[in-house]
Amino acid sequence: MRSIKLLTPLVLAALQASQVAAHGGVLSYTINGVTFQGFKSYNTPAGQTSIQREWDTYDPITDPTSASLPCNINGASLGAGQQSATVPAGSSVLAQWNDWPHAIGPVMVYMANCNGACTNADPSSLSWFKIDEAGLLSGNYDSGEWAQGKLIDDGSTWTTTIPASLAPGEYMLRHELLAIHTSNQPQFYPECAQLIVTGSGTAQPSGSFLVKFPGAYKASDPGVTIDIYAHPDATNYTIPGPSVWRG
Template sequence: MFASLAVLASFLVAQATAHGGVTSYVIAGQTYTGWSPYNSPSGQTTIERPYSSYDPILSATASTIGCNNNGQAGPAQLSASVAAGSQITAKWSQWTHAQGPVTVYMAKCSGSCTSSNSNSLSWFKIAETGLVSGTLPNGVWGTAQVQNTLQYTATIPSALAAGEYLIRHELLALHQANTPQFYPECAQLTVTGGGGKTPSGSYLIKLPGGYSQSDPSINMNIYTPEAAQTTTYKVPGPAVWNGQ
C-alpha cells in the first residue's frame, strides 16, 4: 500500500515537472506572486486567475482554453496597476518543451474584471514569438527562449485605452506529432494613461472560438521530411495589435 502511494506520488511529481505555468509577474520593478495550482485555493491572494495544474490543454476548443480554468476570478482576486507603454514580464518556475510559439493576449473587461468571465471576452494579441531561426524540428522557437530564461517580456501598447483588462500568456508545445499542448494563464491588470484606443475587427478573437484543432499551425507534425526543410511558421491567432 505504502509502496503504491510512493509510486503514485513520484508519478504526480514527474507529471508536474514535465510541464509548467506562469508563477509570477514583474511590473515596473515590482514582483507579483502568481497562483499556486497545487496549494489550497483558500487564502491565495494574487493578480493571477486560478488554475488547477501545470498539465496541458489538449484541445484548441476546450472550454478552459482561455485562462486554464472555468473563466472565473479567484476568491480573493487582485489587479495590478500598469501604465500603458510599460513592460510586463511573466515568469515560470519550470519549462521543458523547446518547440512552439509564445503568445501574449489582452482582453478589455466591461466594467470589473473580477466579475467578468474570460470565456465571454474578446481577446487581442500584443506579442508573439514563433520560429525565430532554423527549421521546424531543430530551430530556435519562442518556447525555447522561455526554456532558457524562464521568462517572457511584452510591452503594453502605449496607445491602449485605460481600463480593466485580462492579460493572457500562452505557451504552445508542438513536440508531440499532431498533439498540440496549450499552456495558458491569465492575470488581471488596471491599465492607466494610454492613448484611448482599442483594437477591433480582425484583431479580436474569442477563447474558446479563435482557434481550430485543424489549424495547420496547431495540428502539425514537425518531424516529417517536409518539416525538416521548413523555415517559416505562422503563429496561430490574429495579427499582433501594436496600437495602430
C-alpha cells in the same frame, strides 16, 4: 541560438513519459520592478491573494476548442483574494514560468478589455486581442531556434510591452505557450492575470483583431495540429490566432 535536434520515436516517447508531471505555468509577474506572486496551483484558492486567475494543474489543454482554453482550468476569480495590478500603458510585463521543459513552439500574449471590473468577468465572454507573438525565430524545425527555446534561455521568462496607446481601463492579460513537440498533439498552456491600465491613450482594437476563447483556434489550423518530425527541414511556421495589435 538554441539548437534542437529531433529525436527518434523511442527516445522521444521515453522523454515525453518522463515529462508527464513537468509541464507548468506562470508563477509570477514583474511589472515596473514590482513582482506579483501568481496563483499557487494544486492548492485551494481559499486564503490565496494574487493578480492571477486560478489555474489548477501543470498539465496541458490538448483540445483547441476546450472550455478551459480562456484562462486554464478553471480560470476562476479568487473572489476576495483576487487582485489587479495597476500598470501604465507602455509598461513591460515579465512573466516568470516554472522551469519550462519544452523548447519547440510559439509564445503568444493576449489582452481583453473587461468593460468594467475584471474580477466579475467571465474570460470566455471577453473579446481578446494579441499584443505579442513569436514562433520559429530562425532556422528550420530540426535545428532552429523557437520562441520557447528563447524563453528557456532567458530563465523561463517572457517580457511583453503593453501598447502605449491603449485606452485606460481594466484588462485581462493572457500568456499562452503552445508546445508542439508531440506529433499532431498540441499542448496549450494559458494563464491569465488582471490589470488596471492607466494613461492617456485612446486606442482600442476592433474587427479581425478580436477573438473569443474558445473559438480563436481550430484543430485544422496549420500551426496547431502539426507534425514537425514529418518536415524537419521546413522553415515556415504559422502562429495561430489573429494578427498582433500594436496600438
